[in-house]
Amino acid sequence: MQQQVGNRLKPFFENINFEREDNTMVVNFGPQHPSAHGQMRLILELQGEEVVKARPDVGYLHRGMEKMAENMIYNEFLPTTDRMDYIASTSNNYGFALAVEKLLDIQVPRRAEIIRTMLxxxxxxxxxxxxxxxxxxxxxxxxxxxxxxxxxxxxxxLMEDYCGARLTHSAVRIGGVPLDLPSSWCEDLQKYLKILEVEVDKYEGLLTENRIWRMRLENVGIITPELAKSWGVSGVALRGSGIKWDLRREMPYGIYPELDFDIPVATTGDSYGRYKCYMQEIRESIKILRQLVPMYKSSQSELMAHAPEYISAPKEQIMTQNYSLMQHFVLVTQGMRPPKGEIYVATESPKGELGFMIVSDGSPYAYKLKLRAPSFFHTGLLEDLLPGHQLADVVTLIGNLNVVFGEIDR
Structure with a gap:
């Protein structure tokens, strides 16, 4: 019996060369690897411990979100945007809402814009x-x-105090925000910012001059300005290469033109430079939030744009006025009908340029919706970035580029 099994398996092994004269091998990094930050299959060709070739293979988490958007009315799709970059869901909500608002040509009230920027x-x-x-x-x-x-x-x-959710917030609406801030929310925010400012210094005390941290990050994953531009890199990955480009400054939206904040830039282009940019960006967000508190307190109380054709009336009117109730019923069951046209709106998400392109044919459904996700371009960059690095640096670079596969396999 053993001889029969051996004879049956023998042809399968005859063409496999177990003795190789070189150290070249091909390995799969993911899609189940915990450091792949999602369902990414990275095909690596190694010469010993050195990466010779790298090929990112995506698609293992594909959910068809862009096609879902074309089969949902606009308000229905907004909570689905939470599930793209689920680490920063409010930025997805805001990017989609802003694109629809530009398509509708409606103006969001100032108080709503302040609350949105806080979130x-x-x-x-x-x-x-x-x-x-x-x-x-x-x-x-x-x-x-x-x-x-x-x-x-x-x-x-703080996010839960405002909207009741911690991860997928749906805290933004097309035309404004659903709720005003709770009574003590601004005071709680200021207390938190005071604590965070001290803690960020502690993080840097642990890492910035740490010998092992610097050995793992310095001169690792150098993105030259030319390489960054050729791959469409954005966000911290772009600013870490010395290119001072932030959509909040270069293509301003909301109330960002009124705010005083700096754009952190590094010139080294390596992982360590990007780390320092991230740390400084946290401090700049603290600075922005502190400016927003007095702006909020001096603003008017409107939270939603007044556009009955597209936006439901306040709940008090829906419950007391027959016309507002009928209009609300039509918008919920049939959806708004934007004018025909095409719009592309980009915002500065925590990971880079997040853009929504919407093509409207005048129906309650988008004729075409296309999402420009920063993580998609940063994953493609690995093809040119990884060769020449050690296998241990692969984990460092994937984490340093801050990719989330929810917005890649969309």
């Missing part, structure tokens, strides 16, 4: 803290992971 910058802090925690853990720094998640939980408490 956006708070969500930026949440996203950057999550990035630092997971990146440090990938490299081997366990303590930083615990400390940053602690401050992230406090920030998520």
């Amino acid at each position: 956006l910058e708070l969500n930026r802090i949440i996203s950057h803290l999550f990035w630092l925690a997971t990146h440090a853990l990938d490299v081997g720094a366990m303590s930083v992971f615990l400390y940053t998640f602690r401050e992230r939980e406090f920030a998520m408490d």
Whole structure:
């Protein structure tokens, strides 16, 4: 019996060369690897420990979100945007809402814009803290992971106080915001910012001059300005290469033109330079949030744009006025009908340029919706970035580029 089994299997092994004269091998990094930050299959050709070729293979998490958007009325799709970059869901909500508002040509009330910007910058802090925690853990720094998640939980408490959710917020509406801030929310925010400012200094005290941290990040993953431009890199990955480009400044939207904040830039182009940009961006978000508190307190009380053709009336009117009730019923069951046209709106999400292109044919459904996700371009960059690095640096670079596959396999 053993001889029969051996004879049957023998042809399968005859063409396999177990003795190789070189050290070249092909390995699959993912899609189940915990440091792949999602369902990415990275095909690596190795010469010993050195990466010779790299090919990112995406599509294992494909959910057809763009096609879903074309089969949902506009308000129905907004909560689905939470599930793209689920670490910074408010930035997705805002980007989609802003694109639809540009298509409708409606103006959002100032108080709503202030609340939106507060949520956006708070969500930026949440996203950057999550990035630092997971990146440090990938490299081997366990303590930083615990400390940053602690401050992230406090920030998520503030989000929960506002909208009732911690991860997928749906805190923005087309035309404004659904709720005003709770009575003590601004005071709680200021207390949190005071704590966070001290803790960020502690994070840098643990990492910035840490010998192992610098050995793992310095001169690793150098993105030249030419390489960044050729791959459409944006966000911190672009600013870490010395290119001062932030859509909040270069293509301003909302109330960002009224705010005083700096754009952190590094000239080294390596992982260490990008790390320093992320840390400084947290401080700039703290600065922005502190400016927004007095702006909020001096603003009027309107939270939604007045556009009966597209936006439901306030709940008080819906419950007391027959016309508002009928109009609300039509908008909920049939959806709004935007004018025919095509629009592309880009915003500065925590990971880079997040853009929504909408083509409208005048129906309640988008004829075409296309999403420009920063993580998609940064994943493609790995093809040119990884060769020449050691296998251990692959984990460092994937974490340092801050990719989330929810917005890649969309």
